[in-house]
Amino acid sequence: MFHWPIRVIHRFVGLVVVSALLPALICEASPSRITLLDPAEISNDLVQPLYANVVQSKSELVVQTQANQDYPGVSIRSPKAGWDLSETPIVTMTVRNLSDRPLDVMMSLQNEKSDGVKGASAQKIQVLKGQTATLQMMVGDWYGNRSESFDPTQVARINVLVDRDDKSKSFAIVDIHASGIDEPVKHILESEYFANLQPFFGKGLNIGNTLEAPNEGDWGVKLQDGQLQIVREAGFDSIRLPVRWSAHASKQPPYRLEASFKRRVKSVVDDALNQGLRVVLNVHHYEEIFEDPMAHRDRFLELWRQIASEYAEYPPELAFEILNEAHGKLDAEIWNKLVADTTKIIRQSNPDRWIVIGGVNWNSVNGLASLKLPENDSRIAVTFHYYSPMAVTHQGAPWIEEDASKWLGTTWTGSEEEQTQVQMDFNKALAFGYEHNTPIYLGEYGVYQDADMDTRVTWTSAITRAAVERKMGYAYWEFYSLFGLYDPVTKTWREPLKAAVLKP
Incomplete structure (x- = not known):
């Protein structure tokens, strides 16, 4: 990763002086990292193709989907009774687009009896052709809302899927892991970039x-x-x-x-x-x-x-x-x-x-x-x-396509769950800047x-x-x-x- 010389960082324009930030962002006792997919280590019997051909190597899981199928991709099962992600609220996936056009890639954490919606937590990311991207999601999140039916202590599988298309699509999964909220940016907060x-x-x-x-x-x-x-x-x-x-x-x-x-x-x-x-x-x-x-x-x-x-x-x-x-x-x-x-x-x-x-x-x-x-x-x-969540920030706003009046009375108290979502989103932005x-x-x-x-x-x-x-x-x-x-x-x-x- 290339970084501009420090003299460039000093040219950043601002008036606010910020100090003693690391304790505010790094928890005293951060949960450990849990590896959910290591292509070099995972057993073949835990990898289930879903209308796709899957090739495993030491560095990545390459998925080539079949055309004209609903949500093709791959399912990765837990090696035991299920992953307990209750203490590691952030799941991160690194994915490469091997197709000749942009690709929307969805990651879904699912309980054993999930129908794909109930008992599931999901988010997606667009990856440009030939590019690598990182998807981060909060455990229990369903495209920006909370899934009340999802149990983070019993995650049976992870599905990585793309939309139906009349052409085959290809992508490679490099890594999937769960971590504490601070883990993805800890190295940034300790970097020369952040110091300056x-x-x-x-x-x-x-x-x-x-x-x-x-x-x-x-x-x-x-x-x-x-x-x-x-x-x-x-x-x-x-x-x-x-x-x-x-x-x-x-x-x-x-x-x-x-x-x-x-x-x-x-x-x-x-x-x-x-x-x-x-x-x-x-x-x-x-x-x-x-x-x-x-x-x-x-x-x-x-x-x-x-x-x-x-x-x-x-x-x-x-x-x-x-x-x-x-x-x-x-x-x-x-x-x-x-x-x-x-x-x-x-x-x-x-x-x-x-x-x-x-x-x-x-x-x-x-x-x-x-x-x-x-x-x-x-x-x-x-x-x-x-402006997340919209039900809080835009309640009653008449220009919203949805009926924003149904959100009236929605409160935001700064609960641990609400704060975790904010921290994760702002860490994404910080990581992009770094x-x-x-x-x-x-x-x-x-x-x-x-x-x-x-x-x-x-x-x-x-x-x-x-x-x-x-x-x-x-x-x-x-x-x-x-x-x-x-x-x-x-x-x-x-x-x-x-x-x-x-x-x-």
């Missing part, structure tokens, strides 16, 4: 529902003179500024941005910088590119050419974020190519500016697994967003206004602490609207919530 890491852009706040609305004011708020001074005086180091550039540019070449809109955005950026706030400026709510990415590729790149040129002479306290929450038809392969092309355009006029990049699937932490960063660029920061020698930026997190205040504060405090303990910069969503820390009517901060962000 600084939180990217420090303590931040999103100025949301403002310039990313179709027009400023459409969503109930407008940024007023003096409000960024209030943000700075409260103790924030930076803002993240979401902008819907696509609504203010021509639809035909050369895709010119409206001069009046450019001036408005620039006035906000200038005000923030004059207040001593760093700024992450992004492209937000470009909805059309998620529906037809190839049709909007040229327009997207031209918008970034104009944005980058506009701010070419700005100080390093301004960073660019390529796009908010890639999803839909903007899949990992298309997104990775778009990231590379956009970075080249930005670098033509901004050779040293920080560029912030997230993964697919709405900037989720699991989307990082398929993210390919531009090569040989030491001014890249990686971002992810965190592997690519880049800072990690928590670009969004927050709880919608319909949740009770105790839940909002408890959840927000826990997420902020998870970021601080891992030296991640962060930006709460958001300033003064539906998730807001600040009430623009009474012109007062919601103090418990603000403290959860600034002093967790």
